[in-house]
Amino acid sequence: MVQGKWPMELGKHYIFLIPESNVKKLFYATLMENIKNLLDGAILFTIACFMFDAGIPVILLCIVSYTLYGAVYIYVDIVCRRLFGKTHSKAMLIFVKLFVSFFVVLPGIIFLMLIYHSAGNEFYALLSVTAWNLFVVVCLFFASVGIFKDIQAI
Numbered sequence: 842m843v844q845g846k847w848p849m850e851l852g853k854h855y856i857f858l859i860p861e862s863n864v865k866k867l868f869y870a871t872l873m874e875n876i877k878n879l880l881d882g883a884i885l886f887t888i889a890c891f892m893f894d895a896g897i898p899v900i901l902l903c904i905v906s907y908t909l910y911g912a913v914y915i916y917v918d919i920v921c922r923r924l925f926g927k928t929h930s931k932a933m934l935i936f937v938k939l940f941v942s943f944f945v946v947l948p949g950i951i952f953l954m955l956i957y958h959s960a961g962n963e964f965y966a967l968l969s970v971t972a973w974n975l976f977v978v979v980c981l982f983f984a985s986v987g988i989f990k991d992i993q994a995i
Contacts (some may be wrong), residue, residue: 856989863989867982871915878911879904895963902967909974910946916981917942923988945981949973 856866882904890900921938949970957966 863986866989867919867986871912871919874915875908875912879908881911882907899963899967902964902971906967906971906974909971909978912978913946913974913981914938914942916978916985917945919985919988920981923985945977946974949977 856870859866886900886903886907889895889903890897895903917938921934921941925934925937952973953966953970956969957963960966
């Protein structure tokens, strides 16, 4: 698939037998992908910090925002798997995931542009998009928790 190795966890049916809550299963099944996104963002924006001479708070918000964008894509993928199950067309499923991801993060991008153009401050603009993405990730996480309820749906 397009996003990482977490879908392989669904192929290993022992995850359905673990006597933990679905929230913990989902959290730990996607934890490594989220850590990978955090490390990728840290490397990318640390280099960008030296190239563009940006401030440390802005770089930290960029790292967090990058990680949250990755989490949005992961959890949109899980919600799509939960809603559509196994589909015959992987291209259609990828298109739906990208379409949903775009419209989910679009309000945060609009907030970023409005705040940046009205206040002219990068920090507050990035803070708004980061807060929006955090809200979206939490909502998508809880929307995708039910994926471990039914093994036949996967």
